[in-house]
Amino acid sequence: MQRRDLLTRVFEPHPASPGAARYTNAVLRTQNNEAVKFYDDLIRGKQCVINFMYAECHGSCPAVTQTLKTIYRELKDRMGKDLFFYSITIKPEDDTPAALKHYAEMRNVDLPGWYFLTGDSYDLKTIRYRLFNMDHPGLDSDLALHSGYLRIINDARNSWGMAQAFASNKNILTRIAWQDPPKSYAERVALVRARQAVINEEVKKYGYRRGGMNV
Amino acid sequence: MPKDKAKNRPEIESTTEGTISRRNVLKIGAAAGAASVLAPNMFTTNEALGFQGIPEPPVRCVNTVPATPSPAHHPFVDEFLAPFPEIDRPLSPPPTEFPNLGAGEADRAPHQRWAQFAPAHFTYEMSAQVGLHKFHSDYSPTYIWGFNGKYPAPALLQRYGKSTIVRFRNNLPVSTTTFGRNEITIHLHNGHHGSESDGFAGDWFSTGFWKDNHYPNCYAGLDAFGGSPGGNGPGDPREKMGSFWFHDHRAEFTLNNNVLGLNGMYIVYDSTDPGHEHPSNGSLQLPGYYGVTDFPLILTDKRFCAPDPTTGRTEMVNAAGGDKWVVNGKIQPYMNVRRRKYRFRILNTGPTQTYDLTLIKPDGSVGTIVVIATDANFLEHPIPVDAGTNAGNSNSNTAPIVPGGLRVSVAERWDIIIDFAQFQNGSKVYLKENRPMSVGFPSPDPLPSGLNIGNVLMQFRVGNTEPWFPADTPPIPATLCTYPDLPATDNTWEWQFTLEAGRFRVKRPGDTIGCTFDPDHSAHCILRGTTEEWLLNNNIASGWTHPVHIHFEEFRTLERYVNGVLVGKLNDPTLPLHPLFTGRKDVSRLEAGQGALIKMQFRDFNGRYLIHCHNMAHEDNFMMVRWDICPDQASLNDCLANQQICHAELEAKERFSEEVA
Numbered sequence: 001m002q003r004r005d006l007l008t009r010v011f012e013p014h015p016a017s018p019g020a021a022r023y024t025n026a027v028l029r030t031q032n033n034e035a036v037k038f039y040d041d042l043i044r045g046k047q048c049v050i051n052f053m054y055a056e057c058h059g060s061c062p063a064v065t066q067t068l069k070t071i072y073r074e075l076k077d078r079m080g081k082d083l084f085f086y087s088i089t090i091k092p093e094d095d096t097p098a099a100l101k102h103y104a105e106m107r108n109v110d111l112p113g114w115y116f117l118t119g120d121s122y123d124l125k126t127i128r129y130r131l132f133n134m135d136h137p138g139l140d141s142d143l144a145l146h147s148g149y150l151r152i153i154n155d156a157r158n159s160w161g162m163a164q165a166f167a168s169n170k171n172i173l174t175r176i177a178w179q180d181p182p183k184s185y186a187e188r189v190a191l192v193r194a195r196q197a198v199i200n201e202e203v204k205k206y207g208y209r210r211g212g213m214n215v
Numbered sequence: 216m217p218k219d220k221a222k223n224r225p226e227i228e229s230t231t232e233g234t235i236s237r238r239n240v241l242k243i244g245a246a247a248g249a250a251s252v253l254a255p256n257m258f259t260t261n262e263a264l265g266f267q268g269i270p271e272p273p274v275r276c277v278n279t280v281p282a283t284p285s286p287a288h289h290p291f292v293d294e295f296l297a298p299f300p301e302i303d304r305p306l307s308p309p310p311t312e313f314p315n316l317g318a319g320e321a322d323r324a325p326h327q328r329w330a331q332f333a334p335a336h337f338t339y340e341m342s343a344q345v346g347l348h349k350f351h352s353d354y355s356p357t358y359i360w361g362f363n364g365k366y367p368a369p370a371l372l373q374r375y376g377k378s379t380i381v382r383f384r385n386n387l388p389v390s391t392t393t394f395g396r397n398e399i400t401i402h403l404h405n406g407h408h409g410s411e412s413d414g415f416a417g418d419w420f421s422t423g424f425w426k427d428n429h430y431p432n433c434y435a436g437l438d439a440f441g442g443s444p445g446g447n448g449p450g451d452p453r454e455k456m457g458s459f460w461f462h463d464h465r466a467e468f469t470l471n472n473n474v475l476g477l478n479g480m481y482i483v484y485d486s487t488d489p490g491h492e493h494p495s496n497g498s499l500q501l502p503g504y505y506g507v508t509d510f511p512l513i514l515t516d517k518r519f520c521a522p523d524p525t526t527g528r529t530e531m532v533n534a535a536g537g538d539k540w541v542v543n544g545k546i547q548p549y550m551n552v553r554r555r556k557y558r559f560r561i562l563n564t565g566p567t568q569t570y571d572l573t574l575i576k577p578d579g580s581v582g583t584i585v586v587i588a589t590d591a592n593f594l595e596h597p598i599p600v601d602a603g604t605n606a607g608n609s610n611s612n613t614a615p616i617v618p619g620g621l622r623v624s625v626a627e628r629w630d631i632i633i634d635f636a637q638f639q640n641g642s643k644v645y646l647k648e649n650r651p652m653s654v655g656f657p658s659p660d661p662l663p664s665g666l667n668i669g670n671v672l673m674q675f676r677v678g679n680t681e682p683w684f685p686a687d688t689p690p691i692p693a694t695l696c697t698y699p700d701l702p703a704t705d706n707t708w709e710w711q712f713t714l715e716a717g718r719f720r721v722k723r724p725g726d727t728i729g730c731t732f733d734p735d736h737s738a739h740c741i742l743r744g745t746t747e748e749w750l751l752n753n754n755i756a757s758g759w760t761h762p763v764h765i766h767f768e769e770f771r772t773l774e775r776y777v778n779g780v781l782v783g784k785l786n787d788p789t790l791p792l793h794p795l796f797t798g799r800k801d802v803s804r805l806e807a808g809q810g811a812l813i814k815m816q817f818r819d820f821n822g823r824y825l826i827h828c829h830n831m832a833h834e835d836n837f838m839m840v841r842w843d844i845c846p847d848q849a850s851l852n853d854c855l856a857n858q859q860i861c862h863a864e865l866e867a868k869e870r871f872s873e874e875v876a
Contacts, residue, residue: 016390022277130277149718149836158390161467164718164731164837168860171733178467181398185423189316192424196314196322206853207846208410208821209324211735 011045011082014158019044022130026123028088031104031116033097038127042115047154047180048084051165052128054091055103062107064165068150069109071172080113082156083176088117092124154179269345271392272358276520276530285519285539286529287655288353288546291674295543295550297506298480298513301369303337303379310335310380310427320427321420327409327820331449332431336377341368343399343463343477344386347528350539351546354529355522360387360395360475366544367513368461368479372505373432375455375485376448384425394533395475396468397422403461403481404626405591405801407435407454407768410822416466416839417734432483435768436699437819438744447485450819453699455485456591456769458511458560458628466732466839470535470566470831478564480511487696488593492688499695500688501587502558502632508685509558510550514623514672515541516568516652535566535832538653542673547654550673553680554636555687558587565625566831569760569804571617571649572672574633577642579663581619585691588630589798592769593695597632598794617649624762624804626829632691635677644675698799701771701814705745711752712761712805712828712838719838721826723861730861731837732827738840738861740854741817742847748814753805754779760806761833766824767844768816769799776810802829821846 020039053061089095100116163175312329346364347356362368387397402414412428434450462478484490502508516537574582581602602619651669711722720729783792827839845851
């Protein structure tokens with residue numbers, strides 16, 4: 001079902017998207033043992049939230065999975081339609097599709113639009129480096145330090161962002177929203193006007209602008 | 216430019232995986248033309264002009280593992296020059312206290328102290344836009360994002376008592392193949408002004424909008440001090456600052472946008488430091504002609520790909536971490552200097568690297584650098600840094616000290632004076648960085664013994680002073696300024712900068728997991744007019760250096776710690792602070808294990824400000840929190856009630872309660 005979803009929907013990437021040249025088109029396997037191409041099937045034209053984990057991790061991975069699960073509820077109208085979660089293993093030698101399926105089922109997160117992915121070790125390393133290359137290269141290859149960040153990509157907008165996996169749910173939701181900004185100038189003008197109304201109220205009440213980006 | 220445009224045209228058509236076809240450019244251009252009749256800012260200039268006619272770089276120039284070295288370059292080919300000063304110009308529409316949304320200004324709070332500082336004496340326009348820049352003569356041009364299309368940005372030369380409006384326009388491309396983000400918020404580091412002009416990291420505006428930043432160019436202490444002598448404007452003249460810089464501060468993308476080039480120099484003069492060398496009233500008569508005897512020295516590092524076969528351009532790699540050290544936009548430049556004193560305003564724009572600079576004399580020995588200002592603030596007494604007495608300024612037992620080295624972490628500024636009169640006519644002097652860069656060609660000149668070409672940041676060619684060149688300035692005064700006494704402390708606080716389990720955090724007292732940047736919540740609320748002591752701590756073992764920057768006003772360092780042990784105390788003869796930490800600063804460099812107790816005042820303005828690690832990779836990973844100055848008790852109480860929560864148990868509770876529900 002999930003595989004069919006991926007193939008039948010038409011996702012348009014942003015014309016400036018670096019595409020497979022950046023993300024690679026490595027063939028990965030989902031928890032349902034479906035072969036998927038990393039860029040063409042998973043990134044192209046979609047918004048997604050990516051984290052790295054492994055099934056036997058008992059440190060922060062379960063907490064990150066828990067976080068994603070609560071965030072999933074907030075986003076469930078979009079999940080599997082234009083928004084996806086990808087939890088990619090960093091221990092492919094242990095994490096077979098079956099092991100990931102077990103992990104997902106055990107935690108009640110074998111949900112539409114949420115894929116647990118494994119593949120060739122070299123491919124996964126390449127993907128990890130390409131996704132986090134703004135960061136210190138060594139950081140995400142250290143197994144103990146792998147789970148700090150969620151990479152948020154919106155290929156339809158060619159925009160990148162991230163969130164810290166242990167920030168508050170609201171903070172993470174804000175950052176997911178940041179990667180899906182208003183599309184047209186008119187919408188942006190409307191947002192600016194809406195924010196200005198809030199700012200004027202706040203300045204009157206508190207003596208300065210109190211809120212941030214959210215209206 | 217018509218010649219360049221003609222040259223670019225076929226490339227635009229052939230760039231299929233780029234952003235625009237020529238047809239689209241024409242289409243957009245026509246639309247913009249029509250729109251401009253209706254609303255002048257409906258479409259931006261770059262949409263109309265097709266991004267200044269400069270196609271986006273191909274996506275090929277990405278980081279590789281292992282990193283590919285940049286193309287080779289010949290040392291000492293390009294001349295070291297100061298960024299050109301920007302000319303002020305009238306703004307249309309004129310600046311207003313409340314944002315002019317109808318004309319395309321982005322949302323913001325009204326300017327504070329508008330009545331006191333309006334109309335601005337000077338107004339400028341700075342357009343963030345695409346440009347081409349040659350980092351070296353051996354290189355073809357590189358695609359950059361620059362203010363008014365230039366890197367480094369045009370310099371803003373200012374004067375105390377003369378307020379300024381800078382209209383920052385976002386004319387960046389609507390879509391880009393680079394790793395930059397076309398949403399900007401410009402911070403003047405470390406201006407004393409309202410938070411609506413402070414480039415708060417969450418206040419970005421997107422392509423097509425503009426925002427007026429109002430810089431009163433005033434000394435701190437407006438509430439308590441009236442006008443000051445010498446036409447320098449209100450505030451406490453003892454709070455004078457000089458070498459500021461402005462840069463993009465967009466949350467998550469500060470590194471990216473600064474690597475692409477969105478930063479520049481902002482210098483403020485007053486009667487003690489007037490921007491000339493005449494013996495005018497109160498002048499310290501330091502080397503002071505901008506671009507002649509007084510130069511910004513802006514450091515960054517870059518990595519480049521081989522010239523692209525389709526565009527012929529040498530693109531920079533879309534990532535941090537370079538193998539070429541760039542000084543004022545040029546790789547390994549030379550500078551012709553006369554036998555006299557020069558002032559250099561060293562600024563490290565990062566994004567992440569710390570520099571250890573030494574002056575290498577023709578005989579290979581270490582020369583003397585006289586430090587006169589730390590982070591834009593004059594030291595009370597100039598401090599010579601040489602291989603002897605003040606060897607290095609790391610004040611650390613965890614990092615090697617380079618003898619005679621001046622350590623410059625990201626965003627730190629060090630104003631130094633080098634006296635070239637000590638060298639013979641025709642001799643060559645070198646500025647050395649401790650880490651080598653890749654060069655690829657040998658030095659055209661024999662280098663002093665022990666100096667490798669990779670370590671040379673730039674070369675000074677010493678010549679005699681021609682009669683038309685300004686004569687040398689008098690000796691550097693023994694006293695440059697006097698700091699005001701620090702007021703009593705109203706509150707103490709602690710910020711811990713930590714990297715735990717891969718997560719950059721800022722911890723407050725009582726936080727179990729620490730905070731990440733949240734634009735909507737303040738992590739610390741402060742009543743306007745109070746003074747606080749903050750302990751900045753990098754004491755959780757991580758091995759990282761965190762140059763901690765505090766917006767808004769300068770602080771004094773009271774104490775420095777290494778691994779919890781007091782190593783220096785202000786005005787304590789038995790355990791003195793390292794002299795280079797005695798100056799007022801706005802960046803406190805915390806190497807692994809280090810801590811600093813600082814004292815800072817919160818006065819004159821209200822609003823949201825930031826404290827963050829200025830390693831741009833760290834701040835983009837949210838090692839940054841917001842603190843607020845509240846005008847009154849009611850506002851403070853409300854701020855406290857809505858403070859950011861950075862507590863593991865509370866967050867876990869939040870999650871599990873949702874789970875049950």
